[in-house]
Amino acid sequence: MNITVQPLDPARRRPKPEDETKLVFGKTFSDHMFMMDYFEGRGWVDPRVVPHQDLVMDPAAMVLHYGQGIFEGLKAYRTQKGNIRLFRPRSNWERFNRSAARMCMPSIDEDFQFQVIESLMKIDQDWVPHTLGSSLYIRPTMIANEPHLGVRPAHQYLYYIITGPVAAYYAEGFNPVSIYVSDEHVRAVKGGVGEAKTMANYAASLFAAEIAKKKGFTQVLWLDAVEMKYVEEVGTMNIFFRIRDELITPPLNGSILSGITRDSVMQLARHWGITVVERPVTIQEVVETIGSGDMKEVFGTGTAAVISPVGAISYKGVRHKVHHGDAGEWAQKFYDEIVGIQYGTKEDPFGWIHELKL
Ligand SMILES: *Cc1c(COP(=O)(O)O)cnc(C)c1O
Numbered sequence: 001m002n003i004t005v006q007p008l009d010p011a012r013r014r015p016k017p018e019d020e021t022k023l024v025f026g027k028t029f030s031d032h033m034f035m036m037d038y039f040e041g042r043g044w045v046d047p048r049v050v051p052h053q054d055l056v057m058d059p060a061a062m063v064l065h066y067g068q069g070i071f072e073g074l075k076a077y078r079t080q081k082g083n084i085r086l087f088r089p090r091s092n093w094e095r096f097n098r099s100a101a102r103m104c105m106p107s108i109d110e111d112f113q114f115q116v117i118e119s120l121m122k123i124d125q126d127w128v129p130h131t132l133g134s135s136l137y138i139r140p141t142m143i144a145n146e147p148h149l150g151v152r153p154a155h156q157y158l159y160y161i162i163t164g165p166v167a168a169y170y171a172e173g174f175n176p177v178s179i180y181v182s183d184e185h186v187r188a189v190k191g192g193v194g195e196a197k198t199m200a201n202y203a204a205s206l207f208a209a210e211i212a213k214k215k216g217f218t219q220v221l222w223l224d225a226v227e228m229k230y231v232e233e234v235g236t237m238n239i240f241f242r243i244r245d246e247l248i249t250p251p252l253n254g255s256i257l258s259g260i261t262r263d264s265v266m267q268l269a270r271h272w273g274i275t276v277v278e279r280p281v282t283i284q285e286v287v288e289t290i291g292s293g294d295m296k297e298v299f300g301t302g303t304a305a306v307i308s309p310v311g312a313i314s315y316k317g318v319r320h321k322v323h324h325g326d327a328g329e330w331a332q333k334f335y336d337e338i339v340g341i342q343y344g345t346k347e348d349p350f351g352w353i354h355e356l357k358l
Contacts, residue, residue, distance in 0.1 A: 001044070001047050001112065001115075002047075003034075003047045003048065003049060003115065003116065003119045004046075004047070004048045004049070005048070005049045005119065005123060006048065006049065006050045006051070007032070007051075007123060008031045008032060008051035008052075012051075013031050014029075014030075014031055016126065016127070016165075017129070017165055020129040020130065020131040020134045020165065020167060021131060021134065021167050021168065022167060023129075023134065023165055023166055023167040024167075025137070025166050025167075025304070026137070026164065026166075027164075028164045028165055029052050029162055029163070029164040030052065030124040030127040030136070030162075030163045030164055030165070031051060031052060031123075031124055031127070032049050032050065032051060032052060032120060032123050032124050033049070033050060033051070033052045033053070033120075033160055033161060033162045033163075034047070034048070034049050034050075034116055034119070034120045034159075034160060034161040035047075035048055035050060035158065035159070035160045036048070036116075036158075036159045036160075037156070037157070037158060037159075038106050038156060038157040038158075038159065039155070039156055040155040040156070043106070044106070044108065044159070047116065049119050049120055049123055052162060055158070055160075057145050057147075058145075058147035059147075060147035060148060060149055061143070061144065061145045061146065061147055062144035062145070062146050062147075062148055062154045063143040063144045063145065063154075063199075065149065066144070066151055067198070067199050067200045067203070068103055068104070068105065068143070068144035068153065068154055069103075069141065069142065069143040069144065069198065069199045070096065070099040070100055070103055070105060070141070070142050070196060070197055070198045070199070071139060071140060071141040071142070071197055071199070072092045072093075072095065072096045072099075072138075072139070072140040072141075072197060073092075073137065073138070073139060073197075073303050073304070074086060074087065074089055074092045074137075074138050074140075074303060075087065075135040075136060075137055075138060075166075075303060075342075076121060076128050076135060076136040076138060076163075076356070077128075077135050077342045077343055077344075078128045078129065078130055078135075078343075079343055079344035080132075080343070080344065080345075081344070083344070083355055083356075084121060084125055084128050084355075084356045084358060085342075085344070085353050085354060085355045085356060086117070086353075086354045086356065087260075087341070087342050087352055087353065087354075088260050088264070088352045088354075089113070089114070089117065089354050090110060090354075091260045091263070092140070092260065093108070093110040093113040093114075094110060095197065095258060095260070096108065096113075096140060096142075096197070097110070098195075098196070098258075099196040099197045099198055100142065102193060102195070102196040102198070103193070103196055103198050104153035105142055105144070105153070105154075105157060106157060108142075108159060113140075114354075116161065117138070117161070117356070118356055118357065118358065120161060120163065121356050121358060122358050124136075124163060125358050127163065127164075127165055128165070129165045129166075129167075131167075131168070132168070132343060133167070133168025133169075133170075133339070133343075134165065134166060134167050134168050135165075135166055135342075136163050136164070136165055136166070137163065137164055137165070137166045137304075138161060138163045139161065139162050139163070139164075140159070140160075140161045141159070141160055141161070141162070142157055142158070142159045142160075143157065143158050144156070144157055145157060145158045166304075169304060169305040169306070170305075174307075174309055174327035174331070174332065174335070175309075176309040176310060176311030176312075176322075176325060176326060176327050177217075177218040177219055177300075177308055177309070177310055177311060178216070178217050178218060178219075178310075178311055178312040178313075178314065178319075179212075179217055179218070179219045179220065179221045179234055179235075179310055179312070179313050179314070180211070180212035180215060180217035180219070180220055180221065180314050181220075181221045181223065181283060181313060181314060181315040181316075182208040182211070182212070182220050182221070182222060182223065183223065183228055183315070183316060184208070185207055185208035185211075186204075186222065186223065186224075186225035186228075187201060187204055187205050187208075187220075187222040187225075187232065187233065187255075188201055188204070188222075188225065188232070188255040188256075189225035189226070189255055190224075190225070190226065190253060190254045190255045191254060192225075192254075192255060194232075194254065194255035194256060194257065195252065195254055195255065195256060195257055195258060196257075197257065201257075202236070205220065205222075205235075205236075208220045208222075209235070215314075217314060218235075219234050219235035219237075219300070219308075220234070220235060221233075221234050221239070221283075221313060222234070223283060224255065225255065229282050229283065229284070230250065230280045230281065230282055230283070231250055231281045231282070231283055231286060232250055232255060232256050233250075233256055233257065233300075234300040234308075234310065235300065236257075236302060236304075237259070237261075237300030237301055237302035237305070237308060238250075238256070238257070238259040238261070238262035238300065238301045238302065239298070239299075239300055239301075239310075240262075240265060240297075240298070240299050240300075240301060241281060241286065241289075241295060241297070241298055242295070242296040242297040242298075242328060242330050243289050243294050243295055243296070244294050244296070245274070245275070245296075246274075246275045246276075246277055247265075247266075247269045247274050247275065247276045247277070247330070248276075248277045248278075248279060248281060249262065249266070249276075249277075249278055249281075250278070250279075250280060250281055251278040251279060251280065252278075253280075259301055259302060260303065261301040261302050261303060261306060261307075261338070262301050264301075264338055264350075264352070265301050265307075265334050265338075266278075267350060268334060268337055268338070269334075271349070271350075274330075283315055286298075286313065286315075286320075287313075287315060287318075287320055290313070290320045290321075290322055291320070295322060295323075296323060296328060296330075297309070297322065297323055297328030297329070297330055297331055298310035298313065298322045298323075298328075299327075299328065299330075299331040299334075301334075306334075306335055306338050306339060307331050307332075307334050307335040307338070309323075309326075309327035309328060309331045310322055311323070311325040311326065311327075312325060341353065
């Protein structure tokens, strides 16, 4: 499919950020976006790069009523030599299609996604920040835009990608977070849509996140929805525990999102000879191993922060300090290695990097 490009009038281009280290996540957007329409019977049509603009939709657009929408999140990194690259993008395209299948939405050819991202990045490459640690956040999104009231999968969809520069997550070193274990609200249930990157999961998380914030915590630690016993995720990150010298993370059981950073940490750990175990972890085990000193580190993983060390966990009104509230040694090691691979200061033995040909 041929992608048409409609450039923004140079006189109307937005000013680039003055200070790349002060960017607030999700507030600044690049000049252009990608769009493409889907009609049942015709498939995907009219792929185009256009100026970043408002969407025009009928108020009966099905996504606005029934939440049929999915997204992805990845980043473009600029190396010191000035090359622009992506980190494991095929995994994002594959996950996008798994989310689409779960939500009864059409898939998008993964090879075509590379063509799409290259045409968008070609015109907006100056938007990729130059400061080490900062990057261009990329948000592919698909929504049901058929005007129709009545619950069923839509016959018409819009796929779009918006991008925007973001600052390094950690301005001055690791900053361990305090997390609140929600024992009243849940994010996702087995058999539900927890493993899809679909909008409903984030709506479902807001209420408990507000409670946590009011109590002074930055993130919610989610437990399983059936027994409220097993640890699932932290905020919008996967979670890892270092118990003695094993690296442990809950298995992908249907209610947990399959994080690409999660997979990268596991591959790196195995590469380094660390024992990695995917098994259910109860909140009781977490509390007990913190108490006994066997819990050496806890950290979250996700594209935004890469690694987010956990300094304290609050469960049933008791605050349990992890690793004296400081970032652990493994958290730092995984962070340094992944960021090094992303920015090209470290070898990439796994073939994770996709250089863009701009
Ligand atoms: C996106 C996301 C993650 C992290 O996935 P990455 O691919 O590592 O960025 C984890 N949990 C949830 C709920 C997410 O939405």
